[in-house]
């Protein structure tokens with residue numbers, strides 16, 4: 001079977017995307033190699049869906065997210081947004097389309113200009129895209145956006161340093177929403193926040209998604225958070241997408257040995273289940289993306305490769321991301337064996353909230369906010385006396 005996107009209702013279609021960074025040396029900055037941060041990945045993000053993206057540090061998650069909205073130029077392949085190939089657009093055409101796609105960064109401290117007031121930070125994209133008739137309408141919109149993300153609408157004249165981390169992330173979210181986007185890359189949006197604040201910001205993102213029918217690429221390290229928010233999950237290893245499927249498939253019947261190894265590292269709170277579980281410890285360092293292993297990039301650390309007696313095709317043939325079950329793809333020559341294995345499955349909690357059916361384009365049902373299972377109960381408010389109520 002092919003690895004091409006198989007859904008006609010895709011908002012984002014990524015085909016054979018590559019993003020390489022040059023390695024230079026010497027006085028004349030001669031190119032001596034390249035970091036293959038993203039190396040030939042193909043997938044789609046469906047309208048209204050949240051696609052979670054996980055994988056070890058440096059595997060190419062952020063580079064993928066940025067390339068999807070052309071904050072990073074692709075070295076090869078294409079990214080289609082609602083049918084338009086972003087990689088072929090002129091700067092002017094791209095600016096027009098940019099309005100429909102935004103990004104929320106991990107670090108709410110460095111992503112907001114400390115010399116600008118909150119009002120100017122949020123109104124900047126409104127001005128850039130001419131979205132308000134006059135100054136009064138613009139400031140009214142800024143106040144609406146602050147209220148929408150659970151902040152006091154009268155905070156427009158304050159500076160970022162006057163806010164807590166969670167509040168700053170809310171300002172970043174308000175700025176992203178200012179242009180009424182359809183697609184948002186959320187690059188580790190809660191990782192830098194206090195545990196007590198993480199659930200609040202996660203719930204805010206879920207509420208906003210439901211209210212505005214947003215499509216997210218949600219990048220995170222925390223597998224429970226990703227399970228909680230995602231409709232499908234992608235797993236990356238060393239610049240490759242190695243598995244893609246709904247959370248039940250990825251977390252309960254993973255078809256890639258790497259996914260099983262990742263899950264195996266997550267502790268289970270139930271001591272009985274923890275004792276029963278077969279763990280695999282990933283040995284060896286992550287190889288360099290400047291010089292990835294031949295064949296399957298995971299073969300230097302793969303427990304199944306060892307178990308199977310080191311089959312030659314693992315070292316010589318790069319496995320394609322192929323269908324292994326309904327809506328479930330894995331890039332392993334021995335995915336069938338991996339599927340049968342009882343290694344590593346952690347039964348990570350994180351029930352999916354009731355969601356609409358994708359692909360119908362109708363019936364966006366409001367969903368009550370749910371406390372994230374992975375994080376502590378949030379305090380009543382994020383230190384600002386405001387609720388996270390939207391609208």
Ligand SMILES: Nc1ncnc2c1ncn2[C@@H]1O[C@H](COP(=O)(O)OP(=O)(O)OP(=O)(O)O)[C@@H](O)[C@H]1O
Pocket residue numbers: 021035036037055056057058059060061062063064289
């Ligand atoms: N601007 C750059 N120049 C050179 N190499 C880069 C650049 N940005 C990223 N890389 C390299 O590309 C690879 C992928 O980086 P990326 O930031 O996408 O990983 P990531 O999965 O987001 O990691 P993390 O979980 O730590 O955020 C890494 O090896 C990184 O060092």
Ligand code: SF4
Pocket residue numbers: 256257258296297298299300302303304305314319331332333334335
């Ligand atoms: S193709 Fe071989 S080395 Fe790669 S994940 Fe599968 S079993 Fe392991």
Ligand SMILES: [Mg+2]
Pocket residue numbers: 061062063
């Ligand atoms: Mg990153």
